[in-house]
Amino acid sequence: MSGKIRFAPSPTGYLHEGHLLSALYVWAAAKKWGLQIHLRIEDHDQGRARPEHIAAIREDLQWLGFKWQSESIQSAHFDSYAKILEALQQKGLVYPCYCSRKELEEQNPKNQYGEIIYQGKCDGEQPLDAPHSLRIKVPDKVINWHDLRLGDFAENPKLQCGDFPIQDRHGCWTYQFAVCVDDIQESITHVVRGEDLLSSTARQIALMEILGRTDPPKYLHHPLIVDASGKKLSKREKSHSIREDRDAGILPQELLGRVLFKSGLIPNPAPASLEYALELTSRQL
Numbered sequence: 162m163s164g165k166i167r168f169a170p171s172p173t174g175y176l177h178e179g180h181l182l183s184a185l186y187v188w189a190a191a192k193k194w195g196l197q198i199h200l201r202i203e204d205h206d207q208g209r210a211r212p213e214h215i216a217a218i219r220e221d222l223q224w225l226g227f228k229w230q231s232e233s234i235q236s237a238h239f240d241s242y243a244k245i246l247e248a249l250q251q252k253g254l255v256y257p258c259y260c261s262r263k264e265l266e267e268q269n270p271k272n273q274y275g276e277i278i279y280q281g282k283c284d285g286e287q288p289l290d291a292p293h294s295l296r297i298k299v300p301d302k303v304i305n306w307h308d309l310r311l312g313d314f315a316e317n318p319k320l321q322c323g324d325f326p327i328q329d330r331h332g333c334w335t336y337q338f339a340v341c342v343d344d345i346q347e348s349i350t351h352v353v354r355g356e357d358l359l360s361s362t363a364r365q366i367a368l369m370e371i372l373g374r375t376d377p378p379k380y381l382h383h384p385l386i387v388d389a390s391g392k393k394l395s396k397r398e399k400s401h402s403i404r405e406d407r408d409a410g411i412l413p414q415e416l417l418g419r420v421l422f423k424s425g426l427i428p429n430p431a432p433a434s435l436e437y438a439l440e441l442t443s444r445q446l
């Protein structure tokens with residue numbers, strides 16, 4: 162098989178153990194399936210991205226021994242996002258939404274992931290001179306897609322989340338929009354990421370279809386690191402970064418062993434080489 166997979170962290174903080182597990186899955190998949198690896202720094206949210214975190218992503222990955230073939234950063238794509246938005250607007254596929262966060266919460270039902278299902282209140286409203294996000298009109302149709310680990314899904318984004326924002330009230334490009342444009346323009350053939358992004362996949366396939374890509378990437382959503390009680394990593398554990406461990410003198414092999422242990426891939430937190438960690442992760446694919 163040939164193609165391209167991406168690792169796409171957001172520079173809104175330092176990399177943590179959850180990112181390391183994702184990286185192991187991405188690199189293991191690349192090795193197993195013969196894919197090029199692309200590092201994409203997802204700094205679409207200019208309010209939260211920090212230069213020190215951008216630099217740290219590269220440094221921490223290199224320190225751990227990961228290598229990649231190409232690299233991009235979303236802020237270099239903003240002109241191209243704007244052109245694509247203009248084309249969507251000309252087709253009448255985008256509308257401003259003036260609802261506040263509170264109104265959105267109060268006036269819309271929620272899906273099983275706790276996200277609102279936007280009911281289209283601002284669709285067809287007269288334009289106002291007021292803060293607004295921009296929503297894309299999603300077609301009312303079922304998206305059938307296959308996860309390489311979890312099997313088949315049939316989801317209708319119109320019912321699952323409704324028309325969703327492609328630009329937020331502060332003028333920032335949203336994750337959903339930026340990731341779709343980039344996965345198309347960077348010719349990404351495989352997306353391997355955590356299960357926390359499972360709910361995004363159908364809407365991303367729908368958006369990519371609107372943008373003209375009808376053969377979506379292949380998807381695999383991997384399990385997340387859980388604590389002893391089976392809960393996802395807490396905010397506190399997430400804020401505990403690879404950088405801190407590194408500064409405290411912990412070696413890459415110890416950190417890799419810890420992540421393998423926490424994800425149930427080895428019975429004890431014994432040090433592991435990157436090669437061994439990738440070999441073990443590869444067996445999960």
Ligand code: GLU
Pocket residue numbers: 169170171203340353354358
């Ligand atoms: N930037 C996203 C994150 O850090 C990941 C995007 C993706 O893999 O689709 O959670």
